[in-house]
Structure formats: C-alpha cells, structure tokens
Amino acid sequence: EVRLLESGGGLVQPGGSLRLSCAASGFTFNTYAMSWVRQAPGKGLEWVSGISVTGDNTYFADSVKDRFTISRDHSDNTLYLQMNSLRAEDTAVYYCARLQFSGYNYGSPFDYWGQGTLVTVSS
Amino acid sequence: EIVLTQSPGTLSLSPGERATLSCRASQRVSSSYLAWYQQKPGQAPRLLIYGTSSRATGIPDRFSGSGSGTDFTLTISRLEPEDFAVYYCQQYGRSPTFGGGTKVEIK
Numbered sequence: 001e002v003r004l005l006e007s008g009g010g011l012v013q014p015g016g017s018l019r020l021s022c023a024a025s026g027f028t029f030n031t032y033a034m035s036w037v038r039q040a041p042g043k044g045l046e047w048v049s050g051i052s053v054t055g056d057n058t059y060f061a062d063s064v065k066d067r068f069t070i071s072r073d074h075s076d077n078t079l080y081l082q083m084n085s086l087r088a089e090d091t092a093v094y095y096c097a098r099l100q101f102s103g104y105n106y107g108s109p110f111d112y113w114g115q116g117t118l119v120t121v122s123s
Numbered sequence: 124e125i126v127l128t129q130s131p132g133t134l135s136l137s138p139g140e141r142a143t144l145s146c147r148a149s150q151r152v153s154s155s156y157l158a159w160y161q162q163k164p165g166q167a168p169r170l171l172i173y174g175t176s177s178r179a180t181g182i183p184d185r186f187s188g189s190g191s192g193t194d195f196t197l198t199i200s201r202l203e204p205e206d207f208a209v210y211y212c213q214q215y216g217r218s219p220t221f222g223g224g225t226k227v228e229i230k
Contacts, residue, residue, distance in 0.1 A: 035219070037168075045160075045168065045211055045221040059217065062124070095167055106217045109158040111179065113167035 002026040002112045004096050009117030016086050016121070022079040022096030022114055029077040033099040035110060036070065036081050038092035038119075048094070049081060052105035059106065064090075086121045093118050125150055125214050127222035135230040142199040144225045146212035151192050158213045159188055159197045161206075162224075168211065172197060202227070 008020040022034070035050040049070040050059040058070050069082040079096050094117055097110035126149040136142055146157075154175040160168040170179040172188035175195060185200040199206055207229050212222040 044224045047219040047221065050219075061218070100170070100173065107156060107215060109170055109173040109213065109215050111170050115167055
C-alpha cells in the first residue's frame with residue numbers, strides 16, 4: 001500500500017525557517033518524481049515545488065522561488081521541503097504528492113497524496 | 124503561467140441529478156495534461172480523471188471527463204451522497220496549476 005506521511009509543520013515567526021519531511025513507503029521511491037502542494041485555510045490548491053526522479057532537477061512556483069528548496073533522500077525514502085524567509089501568506093497545509101507515471105519528471109498527475117502538515121506563519 | 128478558471132463556484136443539486144463542472148484555461152492545454160480531483164473536508168485531494176478523460180484506479184464510471192484546447196468538463200452522471208465535495212481541475216505541465224474549485228453541495 002502506498003503511503004506518504006508528512007511531518008515538520010508548526011508555528012513559525014515571519015522570516016523564520018522550517019523543514020518539512022515526507023516519508024514514503026509501499027512503492028519504489030527512487031523511480032517516481034514527487035511534488036509539494038499547499039492549501040491555505042479555506043482556499044484552493046497551489047502547486048509549490050517538484051523534484052525529478054533522480055533529484056537532479058527541481059521546479060518551483062514563482063511564489064516560493066529563491067526561498068524554498070526541495071530535495072530527496074533515496075536511502076530512507078524521504079522527500080524534503082526546506083522553507084526559508086517565511087511569510088504570513090505561506091500559512092497552509094502542505095501536502096506531498098507522487099506523480100502517477102513512473103520515470104516521468106513532470107507531465108503526470110498526482111495519484112497519491114499524504115494527509116498534510118500545517119504550517120502557520122505568525123508572530 | 125496557465126490560469127484555470129472553474130465554474131460555477133458552487134453547484135446546488137440533489138442526489139440522483141447530473142452535475143456538469145467547467146474548467147477554462149487561459150491558453151491551450153494539451154488534452155494529455157488535464158486532470159480532475161475531488162476533495163472532501165479534512166481530507167487530501169483524490170485523483171479522479173487524468174488525460175482529460177481517463178478514470179483513475181477505482182473511480183466509478185459515473186464520473187467522466189471531456190474537452191480539448193481551453194475548455195474542459197467533468198460530468199457526474201447521477202450524484203451519489205458521497206459525491207458532494209469540492210472538485211479541482213489541474214493542468215500538469217512543467218509548472219502545474221489548479222483551478223479555484225467548484226463546490227458541489229446538496230440542494
């Protein structure tokens with residue numbers, strides 16, 4: 001069974017940093033690209049970042065470029081999102097998601113999602 | 124960035140009725156790269172349709188997708204009680220974007 005479990009969310013002050021983790025299990029992690037998607041309270045979905053199968057290529061939404069970093073560790077099947085210079089508008093539930101098609105770095109829908117971790121940016 | 128506009132914002136229907144949800148793109152989207160998701164309160168989104176019209180694993184055939192170019196549609200042929208939720212369209216090119224969502228509520 002495919003499982004994605006996010007952790008690392010919490011309350012952080014504006015300008016602060018946080019690192020989110022997503023533990024993956026139930027599939028061959030090193031053959032799937034991954035993404036982060038967020039949802040502000042009461043709002044819609046916003047794609048944040050993606051990472052290729054090998055981790056060599058990363059992609060970011062303009063809203064987080066130069067502030068967020070995405071990475072992956074194949075030794076422990078974990079996806080990360082390092083968030084720096086956090087702003088109030090970054091407050092959201094952050095989901096990790098798997099791209100459906102093995103081997104695709106992009107151009108694939110998201111077939112499995114974690115339950116999300118809440119990040120609150122407030123003083 | 125491709126902007127997706129969903130309409131209507133809210134659809135009030137009764138169980139057994141047909142639901143038709145629209146998704147319009149600001150520029151042409153390849154039919155291979157258009158998906159629909161369902162989200163219920165407190166839950167993660169669930170993939171329903173990909174490639175405009177292909178149902179994801181385990182999705183009942185009352186859900187169908189169609190469209191091309193800039194106009195896409197999700198149809199639920201007969202609403203079941205568990206179908207009342209928010210639905211999002213998505214284009215999944217190199218920089219994916221989502222529509223703002225359509226809430227299907229019980230009339």
